[in-house]
Amino acid sequence: MTNEKIDGNSILNSLNDDLSDCGSFIIFEGKVRADKVEDSFVEKIIYEAYTEMAEREMSKIEKEAIEKFGVKKVIIKHRVGEVKVKETAFLVVVLSAHRQEGFSAIQYIIDEVKSRVPIWKKEVLSNEKIRWREND
Numbered sequence: 001m002t003n004e005k006i007d008g009n010s011i012l013n014s015l016n017d018d019l020s021d022c023g024s025f026i027i028f029e030g031k032v033r034a035d036k037v038e039d040s041f042v043e044k045i046i047y048e049a050y051t052e053m054a055e056r057e058m059s060k061i062e063k064e065a066i067e068k069f070g071v072k073k074v075i076i077k078h079r080v081g082e083v084k085v086k087e088t089a090f091l092v093v094v095l096s097a098h099r100q101e102g103f104s105a106i107q108y109i110i111d112e113v114k115s116r117v118p119i120w121k122k123e124v125l126s127n128e129k130i131r132w133r134e135n136d
Helices: 008-013 051-069 099-116
Strands: 024-031 040-049 073-078 081-084 088-096 119-125 130-133
Touching (some): 008 024, 008 088, 051 099, 073 099, 088 099
Antiparallel strands (some): 024 088, 040 119, 073 088, 119 130
C-alpha cells in the first residue's frame, strides 16, 4: 500500500534480480476513470484500507501466484488516499519464463486482490456528491 503515485517504469527499472530466464514481463495498470454517474463524472477516488491486513493478504497472493503458476516474480502495488482520474491506483507486474503462465498469474492476482484485500473506494463526483463503490 502506498500514498505515493505509482510509476510502473521506475518499478521495472529497479528490478535488480537476474531475470535472464524471464521472457515475459506482463504489467497491469488500473487507472481511475472519469465514469459518468447520472449527470456527473468521477473526478477522483479516495481509497481506504485496513493497511496491515491488506499488505499481509497481498503478500500471500504474491506467494500463491508464484507457487501456483511457476512465475519468477510478482509485484503488487495499490494506492490509498486520493487518486485522480488518469492516475494509477493498482499495479501488478508478473515476470515469467513464458507468457501463458504470466497471463494466468496476472488474472488470478487481480481477481484475488479485488475479492480478498480490504480496500474500499469512495468516488468524488464533479457535482460534489460522494458515493461508496464496491471493489469491482
